[in-house]
Amino acid sequence: MAYWLMKSEPDELSIKGLEKLGSARWDGVRNYQARNFLRAMAVGDEFFFYHSSCPEPGIAGIGRISLAAYPDPTALEPQSHYFDPKATPEKNPWSAIDVAHVETFARVLKLDYLKQQTALAEMPLVQKGSRLSVMPVTAEQWAAVLGLR
C-alpha cells in the first residue's frame, strides 16, 4: 500500500464535506505530474487530505482511494470549470479517481507547523515554490504526520 497527499480547496471539497458524502470523485487535476501520480494510485491507498487556498492551510484528515484512475469526465463538459477543449471521449488526457472518507482530524495540522518538522523536510508540500497538488508520501513521513495529530 502506498501513501499520498492531495490538495483541495475546502470551498470545493473539505474533509468535512467528504465525511458527509462518505465518498466523492476527485477530479479537475490539470497538471501532468499530478495526473501521473493519480494513475499510480491503487485501491486501498491512503492519502492526507490537505486544505489549500484558505484561511488555515494544512492537513485536515485522511481519505482512501476507492476507485483507481479513469478518464476525468469534467474535461469533456463545456460548462465545467475544468473543461479541456482538446479532450475527446476517445482521447481524454486527464484522470479522476474516487475517494472515501477515513478520518477527520480533531484539528488541522497547519502548514507552518508541518514546516517545522524535520521528518517532513523532503516533502514537496513544504518546499518553497512547490505547487504540486498530488504527491507521494513515504511511510516514514506518513508515520511522522500521524504522530502530530
Add this chain to the structure above:
DNA sequence: GCCAACGTTGGC
C-alpha cells in the same frame, strides 16, 4: 490583492 514560483503555450 500581491507576488513568487512554476507550468504551458506559441512564435520563431
Add this chain to the structure above:
DNA sequence: GCCAACGTTGGC
C-alpha cells in the same frame, strides 16, 4: 528546440 509571454497556484 529555444525562450518570452502568459496563466495558474497558493501562501501571505
